[in-house]
Amino acid sequence: MDATRNEALEAWMDEHGYSSNSLAEAVNRALEQLTGRTGGLDGSSIRAWKAGRVRWPKSATRRALEDVTGLPASALGFVPRGRTPSAPAATQEDPDMKRRTLVGGIAVAAAAAAAAPGTTAxxxxxxxxxxxxxxxxxxxxxxxxxxxxxxxxxxxxxxxxxxxxxxxxxxxxxxxxxxxxxxxxxxxxxxxxxxxxxxxxxxxxxxxxxxxxxxxxxxxDQAIKFRIWSHAGAMYRHMGRPADAFAANDVARNLHITRRDPMFASLGLARQAAIHGAAQDRTGTRRTLDQAGEAMHRANPDDYRPVWLLAFYDQAELHSLALSAHLALGDYPTAEYHAHRCLATLRPYMRRSQAITTTRLAHAQLAQGDLEAATDTAMRVPVDAATRHARVSRMLQEFGAALRVTAPRSSIVQTWNEHTREAWKTAT
Incomplete structure (x- = not known):
């Protein structure tokens, strides 16, 4: 008769993140603590358990396995010699339902083991x-x-x-x-x-x-290290400390993950370009933006990446960082170009980024003397972002101040002042 797979053991291993090799190592260590001798299990031994070829391990091995899992061997799908396992139901069963039932059964067994006298699982x-x-x-x-x-x-x-x-x-x-x-x-x-x-x-x-x-x-975790140091670079850039921003961003860019995945390299370079812009380095800005675009082009879209990176870094974000850099450099036509490209490709759920980009676009237009277009753009920023997002609120206050300096007696200023009063009234 063919062996019946030990699905309960497989479910437990999946639930707790064990591979066949790692479980073998854990049981070997537990065996050494029990007997004073190193166990001889390897990955193939565990695969034999999962395949059902070994239905009841030796007593010392069972005890070691129970120490590792905190469960009796019977709760892990093992059957004592001479006992016949229950016959499977003839009806078709949904695989996901079957797995949940197995995992649920293991949880019940664990609770029972914990409640039993003398056990401390x-x-x-x-x-x-x-x-x-x-x-x-x-x-x-x-x-x-x-x-x-x-x-x-x-x-x-x-x-x-x-x-x-x-x-x-x-x-x-x-x-x-x-x-x-x-x-x-x-x-x-x-x-x-x-x-x-x-x-x-x-x-x-x-x-x-x-x-x-x-x-x-x-x-x-290299990916999360990159995120933290890259954020640190952005923080120091916003604080007006470009030297510290370069140092922090360099830590992120020198991590091994940037050599393994061009998408991480691209993000590091794009943020480096924004820092170059803040430092008034035109050559460095252009060079690193070109390198960021080339790295993004090399990246394999099918590679695994963490959710935080997938959620925001794309061509739109690259344009957003280019916009920030050129705005800081005072290259307003180029900044406006990147703002329009960013808004055209920005994913709909990125409302925060849309508000920031729209506000920066208004600044670029105002700096080029297009007061009416700039004011219309600034008035498109959603009220909740304009009044509740600290960066957007500050940039809009700076926009209003620049508008009043540029055209103090213009009707456009009056229009802007009325808009901001209504926005704050709506927000409160």
Whole structure:
């Protein structure tokens, strides 16, 4: 008779992030603690368990496996010798439903084992915990692209970072799961950092940055390290400290991930161009923008990338950073060109970016003397962004001040003043 696959064991391994090799190593270590001798399991041994070729491991191996998982062997799909496994139902079963049933059965067995007298099985922290946190991270990213800079986003992200860290002490986990938890905590802290930067709360941003950097080091995750240092470069650029901005962005650009994936290299170069613009370096701006475009062209669109990068970095963002650079340089026609290109390709859900780009476009038009077009553009910025997003609010205040200096007695100024009064009235 053909062996019946041990689907319960497979489900447990998937749930807790174990490969065949990593589970073999964990059981070997547990065997050594039990017997004083190193176990001889390898990946093929675990694959034999999963395939059902080994239905009941030897007693010491079973005990070691139970120590690793916190569950009795029977809850992991193993059947004692001489006992026949239950016959499968004849009806067709949905695979996802089947897997949930298996995982649910394991959870029930774990609860029963924990409740039994004399047992102290710890909670296992696994892949599902990491998946749940990553889903919450995706929600934070989406909220940032809609609203940006809000204190509420910063606070939620910081609270979720603490939640990810608390899981480290809530039970046992594989090293892979623990690294993923540190990466999740670092990702949330980096989002809290970015919300504080976007809201011009720089002291808070630096505090989040220090925490995020430490967590990223513990995770070993290159992508999240890149995000944190790249954000630091943007922070110092907004603070008017280009030397510090270059230094921070160089840390991001020198990470191995930028050599492995041209898309990371492209983002690092595009942000470097924006810093060159702030530093009034025209040659550096042009050179790095060209290099950023070339790197983006080389990137394989099918490569795996983290959700935070996929959510925003594309040709529109490249134009946005070029707009920032040329606006800082005083090259207003080129800035206007990049603003129009950005708005034409910007993804609809990126409302925060749309508001920032529209405001910068208004500045570029005003600097070229096109007062009417500039004012019309500035009036298109949504009221919620104009009144609640710190960066947009400040740029619009600067726009109004420049407009009044340029044409103090113009009816356009009166139109702008009435618009801003109505906007604030609506907001309150």
């Amino acid at each position: 710890p909670r296992r922290i696994g892949k599902s915990d990491v998946d749940r946190l990553q889903q919450r991270f995706a929600e934070i990213i989406a909220s940032d692209h809609r609203h940006g800079g809000q204190l509420g986003i910063e606070q939620r992200a910081a609270a979720l970072a603490d939640e990810a860290l608390n899981l480290q002490n809530a039970g046992s986990a594989t090293q892979r799961v623990r690294s993923n938890l540190y990466a999740c905590a670092a990702a949330f802290r980096s989002s809290a950092m970015w919300a504080a930067i976007d809201g011009r709360r720089y002291a808070d941003a630096k505090a989040h940055m220090r925490e995020a950097q430490a967590l990223a080091e513990m995770s070993g």
